Amino acid sequence: MYSPPPDPDAEQRMRAHHARAAKALDVRVEPGGEFWGWAGRTLGAPARTAAGAPAWLRLVSVPADKASGKLWDGALDAQHAFGDLDGHRPALLAVHDAFDDTTAYRAELSVRVDVPVLSDTPVLQRDLKLPDSWWADLAGTLEKVSAVGTDRVAVRQQYMDRAIPEFVGIPAPTAPATSIAHGDLHWANVTAPLRILDWEGWGQAPAGFDCATLYAYSLLRPDIAAHVRTVFPVLGSPAGLAAEATVCAQLLQTVSRGDNLALAGPLRAWSEELRRR
Structure with a gap:
């Protein structure tokens, strides 16, 4: 979980719009359990519907001119495409949009994962x-x-062509196949029993992209990282090279910006392995 926005006014606006969305969607927010997303961009909290069913109310804020497209409609598109994935994805129940000056807010009411x-x-x-x-x-x-x-795209070829040579040091491999990926499969987005959360970025990606992402975020636990490779044999194969190089480049790029610094060493070792391959 991240901290509230550093700007107290932004924090106050997020809380106010979260409360208004709860009223508009006829849900009661329960005390405790507040969850802030990266840079205070999202605010989630447990709630109950008018019928008493447990739910989760998540508010996302973006500049008003960004209130469209892949990330904005990701959860709604995922509900239409996947439903609840046999119980492994919390179903989206309703959405509510609002605008405040130059900022757009979308509230997403979902089945609560307890x-x-x-x-x-x-x-x-x-x-x-x-x-x-x-x-x-x-x-x-x-x-x-x-x-x-x-037709949603999670990873664009233009990004691969630019980032893989810059951060991994090899030409961008040609992906032998593409498939549909969650797009952000890390350990803060999964539970046990299995529920996969946060579907805003899903779309087309190189085959193996999700398992490569989970592998990357497992690198500080070599036993788990090795198990990811065992469960998903596409990793380490020619078919998975494009996905692995893309994920490695993405995270090395975050390291260059001062994030995920604990992964810097393992990511560089991974990039060396990819260069050898």
Whole structure:
């Protein structure tokens, strides 16, 4: 979980719009459990519907001219495309939009997931004892996701062509296949039993992109990272090279900006492996 926005006025506006959205959607926000997203861009909290069903109310804010497109409509598009994925994705129940000067706000009311995420941050830094059934559920769910048709794009070829040479040091590999990916599969977006959260960035990506992402965020736990490779044999294969190089480049780019510094060494070692391949 991240901190509220550094600007007290922005924090106050987010709280006010969250409360207005709750009223508009006829839900009661429950005390405690408030969850801020990166840079205070999102604010979530547990709620209950008028019928008493547990729900989660998430508010996202963007500049008004960005209130469209992939990220803005991601959760709504995912609901139409996937439903609840046999219970592995919290269903979206309703949305409510509002505008305030130059900022747009979207409130998303979803079925509440009453189990904690497996990590407070995307990078896994603790031991996990996950049963084989959890890994099987994950592999099966990602297979179902990959088969959905969409024109949404999670990773653009133009980004790969630019970032992979810059941060990994190899020409961007040609992806032998593309599939549909969640697009942000890390340890703060999954629970046990399996629920996969935060679907705003899903779309087309090189085959193996989600498992490469989970692998990258597991690098501080070599045992888990090795298990990810075992469960998803596309990693380490020619078919997965484009996805691995893309994810490695993405995270090395974040390191260059001062984020994910704990991953810097393992990511550089991974990039060396990719260059050898």
